[in-house]
Amino acid sequence: MRPGIAISVRNLRMGFGERVLLEDASFDVKRGEIAVILGGSGSGKSALMKTIIGLHEPMAGDILIEGTSLVSASAVEKARLQRTLGVMYQGGALFGSLSVLDNVRFPLDRFTDLSLPEKNLAARMLLHELEMGHAESLMPGELSGGMLKRAGIARAMALGCDTLLLDEPSAGLDPVTAANLDRTILSLRQNLGVTFLIVTHELPSIFAIADRAIMLDPHSRAIIAEGEPTALRDCSSDERVRQFFNRRPDPLRAGAGP
Amino acid sequence: MADDVRVFLEGSITAHTAAPIWKSALAALERNPDRPVVVDASRLEHVDNVGLALLFDLARQERASGARVEIQALAPNLAAIVQRYDPRDFAAVPVGRSRIGLLEQAGRATARQITYLRELTGFIGACVHALFRARSRRFVKWHDALDVATETGANAVPIVLLVGFLMGVIIAFELGLVARQFGAVIFVVNGGGVAVLRELAPLMTAIVVAGRTGAAFAAEIGAQKVNEELDALSTFGLDPVEFLVLPRILAVVGVMPLLTVLADVVGLLGGGLVMDSFDVTFLQSYTQLLGAVSAWDLMLGLIKAVFFGLTIAAVGCHRGLATGSGATAVGQSATHAVVSSIVLIIVIDGFFAVVTS
Numbered sequence: 001m002r003p004g005i006a007i008s009v010r011n012l013r014m015g016f017g018e019r020v021l022l023e024d025a026s027f028d029v030k031r032g033e034i035a036v037i038l039g040g041s042g043s044g045k046s047a048l049m050k051t052i053i054g055l056h057e058p059m060a061g062d063i064l065i066e067g068t069s070l071v072s073a074s075a076v077e078k079a080r081l082q083r084t085l086g087v088m089y090q091g092g093a094l095f096g097s098l099s100v101l102d103n104v105r106f107p108l109d110r111f112t113d114l115s116l117p118e119k120n121l122a123a124r125m126l127l128h129e130l131e132m133g134h135a136e137s138l139m140p141g142e143l144s145g146g147m148l149k150r151a152g153i154a155r156a157m158a159l160g161c162d163t164l165l166l167d168e169p170s171a172g173l174d175p176v177t178a179a180n181l182d183r184t185i186l187s188l189r190q191n192l193g194v195t196f197l198i199v200t201h202e203l204p205s206i207f208a209i210a211d212r213a214i215m216l217d218p219h220s221r222a223i224i225a226e227g228e229p230t231a232l233r234d235c236s237s238d239e240r241v242r243q244f245f246n247r248r249p250d251p252l253r254a255g256a257g258p
Numbered sequence: 259m260a261d262d263v264r265v266f267l268e269g270s271i272t273a274h275t276a277a278p279i280w281k282s283a284l285a286a287l288e289r290n291p292d293r294p295v296v297v298d299a300s301r302l303e304h305v306d307n308v309g310l311a312l313l314f315d316l317a318r319q320e321r322a323s324g325a326r327v328e329i330q331a332l333a334p335n336l337a338a339i340v341q342r343y344d345p346r347d348f349a350a351v352p353v354g355r356s357r358i359g360l361l362e363q364a365g366r367a368t369a370r371q372i373t374y375l376r377e378l379t380g381f382i383g384a385c386v387h388a389l390f391r392a393r394s395r396r397f398v399k400w401h402d403a404l405d406v407a408t409e410t411g412a413n414a415v416p417i418v419l420l421v422g423f424l425m426g427v428i429i430a431f432e433l434g435l436v437a438r439q440f441g442a443v444i445f446v447v448n449g450g451g452v453a454v455l456r457e458l459a460p461l462m463t464a465i466v467v468a469g470r471t472g473a474a475f476a477a478e479i480g481a482q483k484v485n486e487e488l489d490a491l492s493t494f495g496l497d498p499v500e501f502l503v504l505p506r507i508l509a510v511v512g513v514m515p516l517l518t519v520l521a522d523v524v525g526l527l528g529g530g531l532v533m534d535s536f537d538v539t540f541l542q543s544y545t546q547l548l549g550a551v552s553a554w555d556l557m558l559g560l561i562k563a564v565f566f567g568l569t570i571a572a573v574g575c576h577r578g579l580a581t582g583s584g585a586t587a588v589g590q591s592a593t594h595a596v597v598s599s600i601v602l603i604i605v606i607d608g609f610f611a612v613v614t615s
Contacts, residue, residue, distance in 0.1 A: 095585075096584040096585035096586040096587075097586055101352055107273075108273060108308070111273070111274070112273050112274060112276070112277060112308075113277035113278075114273075114276060114277045114280065114308070115277075115280075115281070118276070118277075118280055118308075118311070118312075118315070120352050121311050121314070121315055121348060122273075122307060122308045122311035124348055124352070125307065125310065125311050125314065125343060125348070126307060128343065128347060128348075133347060136352060137352070139584070140584055140585075141582060141583040141584030141586075141587065142583075157307055158273070158307070159273045159274075159308075160272050160273040160306025160307050160308050160309070161306075162306075187339075190335065191335045191336060191339055192305070192306060192307070193304075
């Protein structure tokens with residue numbers, strides 16, 4: 001595994017229009033690390049991921065991908081940097097007019113010189129790894145939500161990117177499938193040195209795979225915790241962090257019913 | 259062994275570098291069908307999933323006994339991954355969607371249209387039933403119908419005025435060029451007036467409304483179907499036809515005659531302008547028009563407009579309710595709504611032409 005920083009976020013300020021979601025956020029994702037971004041609803045997790053990918057312009061700050069600034073990159077350089085990242089979107093974002101196999105093979109068709117049988121084999125092996133081998137000829141409209149996600153992950157992995165960004169990969173998956181996905185993520189990191197940045201609030205997955213958790217808070221619009229998940233759950237000085245990791249509801253107001 | 263063929267894999271094999279390596283490795287196997295092949299991976303530093311696919315492809319090659327492929331010195335973790343895959347799982351060639359012949363396509367399309375017409379007829383019947391039910395419960399959503407009428411009618415006035423005016427200009431001009439040869443320019447008013455009132459105004463207005471409103475209905479209701487909003491309505495015991503479709507049908511059936519009247523007026527005005535260029539004054543055109551057209555010509559156009567409006571709204575809503583799943587479904591519904599509406603409008607117009615001849 002090559003040492004170094006895969007993704008570096010520096011003094012990032014981001015939001016939509018005049019609405020600021022995150023102020024002055026800084027963190028690094030080391031190569032070979034599995035980092036998760038988590039937080040309550042509306043804290044800007046998915047927006048942060050899209051900003052890191054380059055789909056949203058930050059209001060201030062910088063994002064470095066393998067040491068190269070995404071914010072100040074030219075259009076050509078930005079496209080090259082984006083292609084070094086494998087991205088799985090929340091709903092899979094498969095292309096509706098292509099079959100599952102064609103979707104996974106799409107990046108290989110566009111950006112490699114491999115022959116069709118070679119590309120098909122690489123794509124089918126990915127689908128097999130994600131328990132989607134039986135669905136390769138189906139169209140996205142024929143898939144369940146969980147199957148869409150798994151096919152989306154396979155497509156994100158197709159170009160063998162060193163860094164994968166996954167937006168809610170295990171939301172909507174049954175526990176066994178989610179556990180299998182966790183195992184695949186760990187295997188990719190272990191055997192191929194893949195770096196992961198995952199947006200999730202699935203606590204079982206977080207505790208199973210995450211090296212580091214980065215917690216956002218919508219009220220303070222800041223990163224309020226960063227560290228190993230078990231340590232944050234047990235030892236964080238911030239009650240919001242302990243409440244989140246221990247999955248405790250908000251205390252009832254005095255006089256409120258059960 | 260001296261008889262071995264050795265294939266060396268070294269450095270990094272990734273999606274961007276694998277193509278020539280894969281090709282030359284398979285070529286080496288092909289050149290030596292009867293000799294054992296050793297794939298030396300001792301200097302292989304890094305692979306990604308495509309590199310793994312290359313290794314697996316080499317390992318799974320079916321060769322004569324005594325000529326097998328062996329991968330040596332591969333990192334244990336990578337070897338474990340490659341061995342985990344079963345060649346039988348990847349033996350079948352991926353099957354693409356089979357293409358059907360032109361004749362079969364035409365036959366299937368015809369059958370689909372017949373089925374569609376049957377469904378549409380049933381849908382219109384369901385709408386009529388829903389209307390009576392809603393009236394008996396005093397539950398017709400007039401407020402929603404008014405909102406739709408504003409969007410469909412009021413907001414469509416500028417484009418209807420423009421299209422109607424241009425249509426009147428064009429028809430008068432074309433007829434005038436021919437009639438001038440026979441010294442019968444004045445009779446362009448007769449032909450143009452009847453054509454505008456009976457055919458062109460209702461038809462052009464319907465086509466504009468079909469493109470503008472029919473597509474919008476299909477897309478709105480289609481998006482609601484994809485988002486499971488229609489299921490949510492049903493869960494509350496509300497009939498989507500009563501709730502969503504009826505107000506739209508009532509609105510479009512109500513505004514179509516009004517828009518057609520506007521198209522009539524500007525169409526005739528446009529024709530009058532052209533006649534003026536043929537030295538027929540407005541007064542002369544007006545007098546000639548009064549003698550050429552009857553109230554029935556106007557009424558026929560308006561009756562057609564009502565039927566056209568019913569068709570546009572019913573087709574748009576029906577296509578929306580029949581939207582499939584996936585990103586392309588809503589767009590397809592909108593497209594089908596426009597095309598189906600226009601075709602049916604022409605068919606209904608032809609029917610009226612025959613019946614009223």
